[in-house]
Amino acid sequence: MKNATEEVLNKLLVQLFNDILHIEEKALKDTGFSNLSITEIHTIEAIGTEGNRTMGEIAHDLRITVGTLTTAINRLIKKGYAERKRIEEDRRVVLVNLTEKGREVFDTHSVFHKEMIDGILENFQGEDLKILTKTLSKASRFFEKKYQSL
Helix, strand or coil: CHHHHHHHHHHHHHHHHHHHHHHHHHHCCCCCCCCCCCCHHHHHHHHHHHHHEEEEHHHHHHHCCCCHHHHHHHHHHHHEEEEEEEEECCCEEEEEEEEEHHHHHHHHHHHHHHHHHHHHHHHHCCCHEEEEEHHHHHHHHHHHHHHHHH
């Protein structure tokens, strides 16, 4: 059986993950982009506004296969949020960009993230903020190593 600390940490991590996901879904429904899933929003976020990202780069950032990404990009293209092009020098390389509509989604989602961070910053200052940042950084490194080992 788990000890009390393990149970609390497990509950907190699961609750944080679920809460953020549900808040994101609710915020999405309140925008004009309700025809997008959270996964599609995150794909748009990974494509970014700089443009000309390769399928491999985007798939790496999302931690999915290029095949899975291809399906997601096809849906975003069909909905008018992204576009794909091949470069003339090497037709095997596929670049992905957001359309104007895709950039609007990106910007709207960025506002959501800024509001979330601003809310956290209202509740943590000084030493508490340093401890939170250090702790989340350690947790992030742990999960990154875990992902790399898979």
